[in-house]
Amino acid sequence: MVLDVLSWVLLLAGAAFVVIGAFGMWRLPDFYTRLHPAGLTDTMGAGLILLGLLLQSEAGLVAIKLLIIAVFLLFTSPTTGHATARAALAAGLRPWQAKENRKEQGET
Amino acid sequence: MFTITAFAILVALGIALARAFAGPTVFDRILAVNSVGTKTVLLIAVLGFLTDRPEFLDIAIVYALINFIGVVAVLKYVKYGDVAHPGEDGSAG
Numbered sequence: 169m170v171l172d173v174l175s176w177v178l179l180l181a182g183a184a185f186v187v188i189g190a191f192g193m194w195r196l197p198d199f200y201t202r203l204h205p206a207g208l209t210d211t212m213g214a215g216l217i218l219l220g221l222l223l224q225s226e227a228g229l230v231a232i233k234l235l236i237i238a239v240f241l242l243f244t245s246p247t248t249g250h251a252t253a254r255a256a257l258a259a260g261l262r263p264w265q266a267k268e269n270r271k272e273q274g275e276t
Numbered sequence: 277m278f279t280i281t282a283f284a285i286l287v288a289l290g291i292a293l294a295r296a297f298a299g300p301t302v303f304d305r306i307l308a309v310n311s312v313g314t315k316t317v318l319l320i321a322v323l324g325f326l327t328d329r330p331e332f333l334d335i336a337i338v339y340a341l342i343n344f345i346g347v348v349a350v351l352k353y354v355k356y357g358d359v360a361h362p363g364e365d366g367s368a369g
Contacts, residue, residue, distance in 0.1 A: 176277050183284030190288035193295050193311060199303050206311045217318050221325055233333035237340055244344040248310050255351045256303040
């Protein structure tokens with residue numbers, strides 16, 4: 169019974185983080201600022217949801233597969249975030265500046 | 277419990293897709309599609325538990341692997357204009 173309540177809390181918290189991350193990706197002004205919520209959903213959202221699922225599954229192959237997914241996401245989401253940011257910087261995408269900084273650099 | 281989580285992930289998928297369509301630069305789109313990919317992995321895992329099918333988790337693992345490869349391939353295509361490009365120092369032969 170305790171496991172059900174705990175996994176319920178973890179699942180809903182993970183789902184909340186996923187929605188917050190998606191909403192952050194919609195609201196934030198610039199590509200580089202959107203990297204943060206994208207990473208947020210991958211690490212926190214996925215972590216809590218997979219942990220919630222882990223509690224629901226009996227300790228067998230299912231749990232091992234869940235751990236494989238969690239570990240894999242743990243490694244690849246920072247990698248893709250880093251690679252995307254590097255590619256964007258190499259392509260000359262300049263980070264978004266506050267209004268007064270933009271005036272200094274003479275941008276629009 | 278699983279249905280609520282699945283609906284929340286679907287809402288997040290919708291928002292991420294909206295960002296993918298609206299994203300001004302191509303990197304916003306890559307970021308959004310990558311986010312859609314990881315959310316789909318979570319959705320498959322949750323649906324696997326919802327319908328008591330443990331084999332869905334295999335699909336989720338494969339989807340996570342392919343999503344990562346796909347994003348890196350698209351990034352290389354965007355950067356070099358060609359996926360088969362040998363890279364800066366020609367090491368990726």
